[in-house]
Amino acid sequence: MYAERVSLLAGAVVWRVGPPRGGQGRVLPDGCMDLLWDDGALLVAGPDTRAHLTGDAPGVRAGVRFAPGTAPGLLGVPAHxxxxxxxxxxxxxxxxxxxxxxxxxxxxxxxADGLEAVALRIAADAPAPDPLLTRLVGALDAGRPVAATADELGLGARQLHRRSLAAFGYGPKTLGRVLRLQRALRLARAGTPFARTAAESGFADQAHLARDVRELTGLPLRDLLAP
Structure with a gap:
């Protein structure tokens, strides 16, 4: 069973998942990076551009999911x-x-608690997050166009792309697409009809939503929402 809670580390989430009950888990792109605990080993999950299928190994796994753009500064490695x-x-x-x-x-x-303590220790020695990255995530998550966002942040297109690669692992257009997917999933999981979900999350229409969901997650939206 999967469970998560807000972390003491600003913007982060702590999660744990017990032994699988059969089949594979599916981790969807969300613009984030995670510090993982897997059978005593510490791992880093990089930013995903497609669904990541987890194995069926026994035991408890845990993670700290950092806010988009913050993990590279903590870990000292570019996200890309x-x-x-x-x-x-x-x-x-x-x-x-x-x-x-x-x-x-x-x-x-x-x-999960032990891993959170480790993340807090790492963060204590790391530089403060770049506020520009926070503004970038906020603008793209609100559905702002990339070109308009670059102008608002005072960045050229190439500079914005370069900084996005280092912070998020991919360019701003892909980041915007991933964040749009997450907006749609939140609406759909809350019971919003698919056509309205598409309109409110920034897709051209329901067919556009369906294509993006399948490309990014590997499943149709209805199957993805099935219990």
Whole structure:
């Protein structure tokens, strides 16, 4: 069973999932990166451009999902280098430091709580998030066009694309598309009819919504919402 809560780390979410009951899990693109606990190992989940299918390994897995654009500053690695990848933290950081953090996480009663403590420790030594990235996410999540957003932020198109790659793992158009998908899913899960969901989340029509959902998640919207 999947459960999540708001983290003590600003903008982050702490989640845990128990042993699967059969089949594969499906992690959908959301513009975020995660610090993962998987059977005692610390991993980093890069930003996804498509659904990531999880395995059926036993045991509890946990994660801290960072707000879009914040993880690269905490981890010291550009997001595009981890796009669509799951990487051991020890491949990015010195092994001794990772072992120390893994031991700290393992000492907690709940791996999710231990992992949150590790994330808070990492954040304490990291620079503050770039407020421009927060404004960029807010504008694109509100459905603002990329060109207008660049003008509002005082950035040229190439500079905006370059900064987006480093912070989010992909350019602003892809980020906007992913955030639009998440807006649509929130509406659809709340019972909003698909045609109205498409209109309110910024799609041209219901057919456009259906195409994007299938391309980004691998499933039709109705199947994706099935319990």
């Amino acid at each position: 280098e981890l796009r669509d990848r799951r990487v051991a933290l020890a491949d990015l950081w010195p092994a001794t430091a990772v072992r120390r953090l893994a031991a700290e996480a393992a000492a907690a009663r709940d791996p």
